[in-house]
Amino acid sequence: MEEFKRLERNLVAHGAILDYYQDTIQIPNGNVAKWDFIKHNGAAAVVPVDDKGRLIMVKQYRNALNRDTLEIPAGGLNGENEPTRDAAIRELKEETGFTARHIELLLTLCTTVAYSNEKIDIYLATGLSAGSQHLDEDEYVQIGAYTVEELTEKIYAGEIQDAKTIAAVLAYKDKYCKD
Amino acid sequence: MEEFKRLERNLVAHGAILDYYQDTIQIPNGNVAKWDFIKHNGAAAVVPVDDKGRLIMVKQYRNALNRDTLEIPAGGLNGENEPTRDAAIRELKEETGFTARHIELLLTLCTTVAYSNEKIDIYLATGLSAGSQHLDEDEYVQIGAYTVEELTEKIYAGEIQDAKTIAAVLAYKDKYCKD
Numbered sequence: 001m002e003e004f005k006r007l008e009r010n011l012v013a014h015g016a017i018l019d020y021y022q023d024t025i026q027i028p029n030g031n032v033a034k035w036d037f038i039k040h041n042g043a044a045a046v047v048p049v050d051d052k053g054r055l056i057m058v059k060q061y062r063n064a065l066n067r068d069t070l071e072i073p074a075g076g077l078n079g080e081n082e083p084t085r086d087a088a089i090r091e092l093k094e095e096t097g098f099t100a101r102h103i104e105l106l107l108t109l110c111t112t113v114a115y116s117n118e119k120i121d122i123y124l125a126t127g128l129s130a131g132s133q134h135l136d137e138d139e140y141v142q143i144g145a146y147t148v149e150e151l152t153e154k155i156y157a158g159e160i161q162d163a164k165t166i167a168a169v170l171a172y173k174d175k176y177c178k179d
Numbered sequence: 180m181e182e183f184k185r186l187e188r189n190l191v192a193h194g195a196i197l198d199y200y201q202d203t204i205q206i207p208n209g210n211v212a213k214w215d216f217i218k219h220n221g222a223a224a225v226v227p228v229d230d231k232g233r234l235i236m237v238k239q240y241r242n243a244l245n246r247d248t249l250e251i252p253a254g255g256l257n258g259e260n261e262p263t264r265d266a267a268i269r270e271l272k273e274e275t276g277f278t279a280r281h282i283e284l285l286l287t288l289c290t291t292v293a294y295s296n297e298k299i300d301i302y303l304a305t306g307l308s309a310g311s312q313h314l315d316e317d318e319y320v321q322i323g324a325y326t327v328e329e330l331t332e333k334i335y336a337g338e339i340q341d342a343k344t345i346a347a348v349l350a351y352k353d354k355y356c357k358d
Contacts, residue, residue, distance in 0.1 A: 004240050004319075012192045013199055015215040018294060020192055020199040025242060027317045035242055036194040038217065043293075061183045062292045063204060063214055069292055076293075107334070109342040111291035113241045113248055114222075114255075115197060118291060119340070138206045140183075152353065155286070161298070163288040163342040170349035174331065 003028055009037065017041075017076055018116075040118035044087035045074035045164050047106060047172050048098055048125045054145040055169065056128070058095050061140065070144075070154065071162045072169070074120065084121035092125055094134045095141050101127025107171045111163060122168045124176075148173050182207055188216065196220075196255055197295075219297035223266035224253035224343050226285060226351050227277055227304040233324040234348065235307070237274050240319065249323075249333065250344045253299065263300035271304055273313045274320050280306025286350045290342060301347045303355075327352050 008024040021037040048056040055072070062069045075091035077084065085103065092098055107122045135141060146154075151169045154160040160169075187203040200216040227235040234251070241248045254270035256263065264282065271277055285303045289296070314320060325333075330348045333339040339348075 004242065006242065006245075013201075015199070015201065016213050018215050018217075020194070022192075022194065023242060028319055029316060031316065033317055034195050036197050037243055038197075063183065063185065063202060064216055064294055064296050065289060065292055066185075069289075071292070107345065108337050108340055109345055110244060110248075110340045111342050112295065112297060113244055113250070113341050115243055116291065117243050137208060137210065138212055140207055155350070156354070158287050161287055161289045162292050163290050163346055166286065166288055167342055167345040167349065170346065170353055171334070174349055174352060175335070 007032065018118075036115045038116035038118070040116055041077045041080040042084070042118060043074055043076045043120045044084040044091060045072050045120050045122045045168060046088045046092045046100075046103075046125045047072055047122065047168050048092055048096060048100065048128055049172070050128050050145060052145075054147055055151060055172070056096050056098060057144050057146055057151070057165075059142040059144065069162050070160050071165045072122070074164065085123065088121070088123040088125070093131065094136070095139070096143050097131040097133045098125070098128045099131060100125035101129075106175070107168060109164060109167055120164050122164065122171075124172065148177050186211065197297075215294045217295035217297070219295055220256045220259040221263070221297060222253055222255045222299045223263040223270060224251050224299050224301045224347065225267045225271045225279075225282075225304045226251055226301065226347050227271055227275060227279065227307055228351070229307050229324060231324075233326055234330060234351070235275050235277060236323050236325055236330070236344075238321040238323065248341050249339050250341045251301070251347050253343060264302065267300070267302040267304070272310065273315070274318070275322050276310040276312045277304070277307045278310060279304035280308075285354070286347060288343060288346055299343050301343065301350075303351065327356050 184205040
């Protein structure tokens with residue numbers, strides 16, 4: 001494939017969970033362009049499935065959309081080198097109170113490849129035991145259990161729009177819920 | 180749900196395809212926090228399915244990941260008020276050369292709800308007719324046709340990681356490819 005060459009990467013702003021850079025790129029025709037780059041440490045997410053086959057979901061306020069969203073449990077890594085499996089186990093416990101006897105990688109996704117390097121490893125968690133939540137002080141989360149069919153309906157009705165949640169629910173359904 | 184209150188939203192940097200803001204948020208316990216907000220005009224994407232049931236995909240270099248990615252055709256809206264259906268038809272033509280006799284909404288997703296308002300309407304396009312690409316001057320795209328099974332394997336093997344593409348391929352498979 002033709003070669004794109006990054007001539008410069010300049011930090012413009014250091015944010016709370018991301019850094020915003022302006023890149024200078026030489027495109028294959030020789031022209032030079034300014035492109036956005038968001039650097040993110042990455043995250044982990046979990047599809048927690050209870051013994052009745054229901055998925056444990058969290059509802060929370062999302063400032064970027066100015067509304068509540070229904071999502072799988074997830075959270076940013078504690079530094080870019082934290083193993084995502086550890087982060088998944090931690091976020092599951094913190095946000096839902098559940099611990100899991102079995103955890104395995106379901107899917108890896110990059111949220112928005114046009115401008116961010118954010119990568120999320122999504123784990124399947126089964127053999128759940130209930131416990132108490134340990135939310136961060138700025139987290140307010142409601143928990144609910146839903147069947148795969150309920151979640152699929154919400155996806156096609158536009159009631160679930162979070163990309164990682166849509167990808168994770170449909171991957172779980174495709175891989176583990178064959179008719 | 181407890182109330183989060185946005186006290187301020189300050190533009191920090193105006194980028195090429197996004198604006199970076201710093202928000203000041205009063206969280207329900209009364210504390211005040213600084214949160215990142217990326218404002219994006221939104222985008223449209225297409226799952227183009229040919230008469231043999233193969234999906235037309237594009238491979239392109241992504242600076243944010245510093246590698247090539249295999250994705251469904253997609254592109255940003257021309258201004259936040261452009262109808263996403265028009266953008267989907269345009270991006271399909273520009274990136275692949277194909278026009279479609281039939282186009283319908285498959286899915287709406289938000290790429291990364293923790294910090295961005297980016298929303299993508301994903302359309303299903305069928306009844307395809309080949310034509311010539313009309314790429315933007317900084318676009319270099321290779322086209323390929325893949326079966327749903329080939330794409331599903333690539334998703335679980337981690338060869339396709341783009342979130343909109345994973346969500347779209349699995350939604351198409353779930354909705355239209357029942358065994």
